[in-house]
Structure formats: C-alpha cells, structure tokens
Amino acid sequence: xxxxxxxxxxxxxxxxxxxxxxxxxxxxxxxxxxxxxxxxxxxxxxxxxxxxxxxxxxxxxxxxxxxxxxxxxxxxxxxxxxxxxxxxxxxxxxxxxxxxxxxxxxxxxxxxxxxxxxxxxxxxxxxxxxxxxxxxxxxxxxxxxxxxxxxxxxxxxxxxxxxxxxxxxxxxxxxxxxxxxxxxxxxxxxxxxxxxxxxxxxxxxxxxxxxxxxxxxxx
Numbered sequence: 001x002x003x004x005x006x007x008x009x010x011x012x013x014x015x016x017x018x019x020x021x022x023x024x025x026x027x028x029x030x031x032x033x034x035x036x037x038x039x040x041x042x043x044x045x046x047x048x049x050x051x052x053x054x055x056x057x058x059x060x061x062x063x064x065x066x067x068x069x070x071x072x073x074x075x076x077x078x079x080x081x082x083x084x085x086x087x088x089x090x091x092x093x094x095x096x097x098x099x100x101x102x103x104x105x106x107x108x109x110x111x112x113x114x115x116x117x118x119x120x121x122x123x124x125x126x127x128x129x130x131x132x133x134x135x136x137x138x139x140x141x142x143x144x145x146x147x148x149x150x151x152x153x154x155x156x157x158x159x160x161x162x163x164x165x166x167x168x169x170x171x172x173x174x175x176x177x178x179x180x181x182x183x184x185x186x187x188x189x190x191x192x193x194x195x196x197x198x199x200x201x202x203x204x205x206x207x208x209x210x211x212x213x214x215x216x217x218x219x
Contacts, residue, residue, distance in 0.1 A: 027077050127164050128140060194213065
C-alpha cells in the first residue's frame with residue numbers, strides 16, 4: 001500500500017507510522033529521517049537543505065520533493081510506503097501525485113489522525129524531560145513522576161522544553177491549520193481520506209488504523 005499519514009502535532013504520527021509500517025511490511029518514510037540521511041551522507045540535496053537551514057530559512061519544496069522522490073525509488077519501497085511529514089502542503093501533494101502518475105502509480109489511502117486541539121496542547125505542554133537524560137520522559141497527567149519535578153530513574157531535574165510550551169504548541173497548530181490541513185480537502189476530493197480518532201492507547205489507535213486501511217484495501 002502507498003499511504004500518506006496526516007494529523008496535527010501531538011497526534012502520535014511518528015509512533016503510529018512505525019507500528020503501521022511494520023504491520024504492513026512497507027518502509028516508514030519521514031521528512032525528518034530524509035533530511036538527516038541526506039545531510040549526513042553529504043548528498044547534493046542534503047547540502048542544499050543544510051545551506052537553507054544554516055541560514056535560518058525554510059527548505060524549499062523542490063528540495064524536499066527531490067529527497068522524497070529519491071527515497072521512494074529505492075528497492076524496499078517497490079511494494080509501497082508510508083509517508084510521514086510529506087506532503088506538508090498542497091503544492092507538495094500535487095508534486096507527489098505527478099511523481100506517482102509518471103511511474104504509473106497512485107496513493108491507496110490518506111490516513112488522517114484526528115485529535116482535538118485542546119488535547120494536543122495537553123499532550124505536548126504536559127511533557128517533562130530529564131536534564132540528565134533526554135530519554136527519560138514524563139507527563140504531568142499521563143505519566144507523572146513519583147516526586148514532582150524529579151526523574152524517577154536518576155533523580156535528575158525535570159523541565160519543560162521551550163518547544164513544548166503552550167504558546168509554542170498553539171503556534172505550531174496555527175501553521176498546521178494554515179499549511180498542512182488543506183491537503184486533507186485536496187485528498188478528500190480524490191476519495192482517499194480515511195479519518196480515525198487518535199485518542200486512546202497506542203495499540204488501540206493502531207488497530208483502529210489497520211481496520212480502516214483493510215477496509216480501504218478491500219474497497
């Protein structure tokens with residue numbers, strides 16, 4: 001299957017993408033991984049992306065699209081892929097359609113993870129990270145430490161990252177609503193969108209997604 005995964009920040013896209021890709025035996029292709037791989041390998045596209053990023057500018061669509069095209073042409077993506085973080089806007093969605101059409105392929109589904117804005121803010125703004133080890137992550141509501149502000153595992157101080165502040169989260173949501181959300185309507189016009197609730201346990205959301213995708217495949 002060829003799937004695009006969409007949803008606001010905090011919807012759990014990365015987690016769900018990993019589980020779904022494993023269940024469907026297709027590669028998980030994320031924008032973040034594409035950028036890191038191209039930059040670390042020193043590819044021409046990676047050099048271009050790094051130049052923009054070092055200057056504090058957004059990487060142009062054509063660079064992101066080029067990276068995605070290269071990755072989708074690799075052997076492990078021959079029978080499908082799950083795209084996470086791409087396309088990020090309608091221009092990228094149109095470019096993806098043109099790219100697939102040129103190869104005689106098409107998307108099978110666009111999986112939309114739905115979660116209310118207040119829940120997104122609660123999920124992200126409630127995160128607390130250990131200063132000693134960033135792998136030690138807690139949540140004031142869902143996974144609180146035994147002692148407030150103290151890491152259960154090493155006793156380090158817990159803090160809220162600047163990126164996780166409510167103000168920053170709401171700004172990220174504004175960007176999502178303005179730039180990325182329109183691709184849902186774009187794909188709805190093609191009859192590709194499958195919307196599921198992203199609330200609940202991770203495994204429940206995964207099962208919900210698999211059920212929806214099986215129905216899409218059967219259709």
